[in-house]
Amino acid sequence: MNSDAFKKLNDRKGNYSDEDIDALFRQTNDLQDKELAKKEKQREKYDPFNEDEFESFDPNEN
Structure with missing residues (x-):
């Protein structure tokens, strides 16, 4: 071990102390x-498979 360090x-x-x-350290942990x-x-x-999570894309929609 490096005693200078x-x-x-x-x-x-x-x-x-x-x-x-x-x-x-305990508080941080x-x-x-x-x-x-x-x-x-x-x-x-x-x-991610819940339809409410994102808007569905419908290509037939104008």
Whole structure:
């Protein structure tokens, strides 16, 4: 492992504790999970074969 990279990372971390960083990652992961769940629900609702989803094309229509 590159110890210089870890040193730079720790210097960047500043005054934040490992617990603060872990909490931030958990919060971010929770938000991502919620967004994915929301998108999955929308995907389940969408039915491309439902005629109400789009206007049918009738070539005989003037």
